[in-house]
Amino acid sequence: LSPALRKETGHRQGVKKGHERHKMSNKKSVAHDKDGEQDYLPCAEALADIARNERALKALSIMQDSSSVAAEAVIANKELGLGYPAKIGEFDECNAASPILQATSLSAAHGAHMCVLGLINIYGLPRTEGGALGGLCLPSECEAHHLTSPKLHRFLDSALSASIDSDIEMTPLGLRYLKNIKDMIGLGNATDAAFTCGSHQFSMDTTSAVVALVALTLVSIVTIITVMEYWFPSFHERIGTVGTAFSARRNLSRLFSKRRRNMEFGCLDGIRAMSMGWVILGHELAFEASVGYINPYAVLPPTGALKGWPAQILFASRYAVDSFFFISGFLVFYSVVKRLQGKEITKGWVLGYASHRWIRLTPTYMFCILLWWKIAPLLGEGPMWFKWQNYTELCNKYWWTNILYINNFYPFGEGENGTCFFHGWYLANDMQFYLVTPLFLLTYQRSRKWTIALCIFIISASTVSAFLAAKSEGWSAADLDGAAVGIYDRVGYIMPYFRIPPYLIGVMTAIFWLAIHPPSSEDGRDDIPGMRKTAVSGIVADLDPIMASMLESLALALLLLCVFGGVDADQARPCSYMMRPDGPIPCGSGPEWDTTERAAYASLTKPTWAVGLALLCWVAFQSKAGIVGWFLNLDAWVVPARLSFCMYLLHPIIINVWFQKQTQFFRWSAVDFMLRFFGVITGTFVAAIGVNLCIESPFSLLTRGLLMPRRNNRETVDDHPVGDISERDQQAGSNILLAKGKFLNLYQSTSDHRTTGGERAKIIID
Secondary structure, eight states: OOHHHHHHHHHHHTOHHHHHHHHHHHHHHTOBOTTSOBSSOHHHHHHHHHHHOGGGHHHHHHHHHHSOOHHHHHHHHHHHOSSOOSOOOOHHHHHHHHHHHHHTTOSSOOOEEEEEEEEEETTSSBOTTOSOSEEEEEETTOOGGGGGOHHHHHHHHHHHSTTOOGGGOOOHHHHHHHHHHHHHHHHHHHHTEEEEESOOOOOOOHHHHHHHHHHHHHHHHHHHHHHHHHHOHHHHHHHTHHHHHTOHHHHHHHHTOOOOSBGGGTHHHHHHHHHHHHHHHHHHHHHHHHHOBSOGGGTSTTTSGGGSSTHHHHHGGGHHHHHHHHHHHHHHHHHHHHHHTTOOOOHHHHHHHHHHHHHHHHHHHHHHHHIIIIIGGGGOOSTTTTHHHHHHHHHHHHHHHHHTTOTTTSSTTSOGGGSSSGGGHHHHHHHHHHHHHHHHHHHHHHOHHHHHHHHHHHHHHHHHHHHHHHHHHTOOOSTTOTHHHHHHHHHTTTOHHHHHHHHHHHHHHHHHHHHHSOOOOTTSOOOOTTOOSOOOTTOOSSOOHHHHHHHHHHHHHHHHHHHHTTGGGGSSOOOOTTOOTTSSSOOTTTTTOOHHHHHHHHHHHHHHHHHHHHHHHHHHHTTOOHHHHHHHTOGGGHHHHHTHHHHHHHHHHHHHHHHTTOSSOBOOOHHHHHHHHHHHHHHHHHHHHHHIIIIIHHHHHHHTTSSSOGGGTTOOTTOOOBOOHHHHHHHHHHHHHHHHHHHHHHHHHHHTSOOOHHHHHHHHHO
8 A cells, every 4th residue: 555545544443563564665656666657556545445435435325326336347248248348336325425435535546437348449449348347436546557466466365365364354245346346357358358547538628719709700700791781781782692691581482492403303302301311210229229228139130129120120221321312312313414415525624623622522521521520429429439439539540531532442341330431431532433423424325224224233233242252251241240241331332333333323323214204405305325215125104003003112122121131140149249150049130031141132122122112113203103202392301301411420410419429328218218319310410500600601602603603503413402303393384484574564664764775685684
């Protein structure tokens, strides 16, 4: 023990002999052992001070009560092998012990904090098993590295032995407390798990302050310009484009307008909006599971809620990204063909095409990355908040890969969890698909058939390659297959050569649609290369009701097959992150599927999903999809579809700030799960409106026309609003009547003034 603690111990007991022994120990306490460490540790001092001092009984009882019991953690961990079913203590209760402990005026213990076992392994990396194994409320003098010190282990052995000196005799509660600490440390040694201590609160650095200042500045600009527009309209007009771009009134009017640009494609709004909600639903489940459930038997197969058919809706949320790829492929190809109108593709055009996309996406993308990297870690604390350390370290290393849209390639083989802003892999893939689209456009201008053949060849090659790789390397897309899913996520899930089939199926859908609805050139010619009005063989413009019903039924059957086709793989107990479904212990899809079936599921479901979407959209584009088409064309989807880009970027920030602040594991309940989902999606929607007003809309308007011809400004390749043909016709008719009325009124008003015919004509034109 330290000199101060030994001195206090001697005075407390009033034993002269013991006091002399403490004096001798004082001389030895400052000596160093062969490892260069002092003979005592601050952690051991504090533990001994609390465990033996009756004045600390109240604080000690709180600390003991707020710690988890090591024996329960061991039993739960051995039974499930999942790494997160044990209790982790009471973080808030542990913090409440600090003022009580400080009031006792002990010499070595001055506060308390929670130390959680299992968030990281002994190498300092997040444990692949996820979750945690338990928690200890310890004196604040105990740091994580103290708990692995041999000196602390010797102190615990000595304190709990029967031969302990009378001058450091522990209270009965103190002995139970120290025994639990020793058992928890033993659990960590047996599982290669390490402790993390404290609240893991981040402090604001210079970069965080700059990002916060930029955000506040943008909010101030929008506020000032909007107020100026209402109260000082003449001055607002002088600002010009900047005033228009940052006007909240105008941007909100555009955002919540029900008018759609391409009315026949209205179903894409519904698909995009629903897919965005699906992504949030799947990520909610994933992040809840990463925190852990206190009642895992109620969640996991073979006894829990995830065994049933409805749970497949959660597991199938990965197809939402394939829906985005399909929509992107269709809209990009369709809108660019309309813009080209038969013109040749040149190097300058390709440069403008690529630059337009980069400028369109990157400001909003980088702003959200900075929120994730520099602002979100400042918004909370807690035992789980430690995970933000890993998130920020990844962005410190790899933020530049996101700007270049190569974060799905570098660092290679790490998967989405090894990158900065992990879900940004989708934007990298989408940008890469966008950049290779001119190759298909060049082919399309020469031969539609060769373009379709090229798409089919690449889709087939990608699918076959995915199947062979999954079979040889043991991939699995079944979410409960443990290590097999980990391999898939690292080397298959985010790679563009395995994800491009849905995009190309979208391109092919656009080609077929253009074949029966070709745009006309500016001079009225219809013989534009690749845009002739001849119908593609076997595809007719007007589907009869029977054919439409057959195509819609086939589309829904394919989509439902993808969603519920993997239910057999989720009936057995889940594999841990170190187990494989084909291992010696049956788990995951192992009892039902062999390697070939897992490979087929991983490789075939994505193109099948995209084909189902293509068939459904083909029928819906022609207003023959019945109640499904009506539902997808609802005006309610327009605004969420326009906000889908911002919502995709922001929702992991909302989820992690909320979930990583948890001081306990979640308790599974279907009602609680859905309430959390509605909370996340509402918060994400509101935050997306804010980012849209401050970043996305202003920068989109400011950069529009920089790289594209001005006459095409109203038609950009990545704008989202779409709608139905009848609404477009009605709106056009209303606009014509309104313009006619304004023209007549204006002409009549000018007739009452002393103006010449030329001046009157100028007024009317203006």
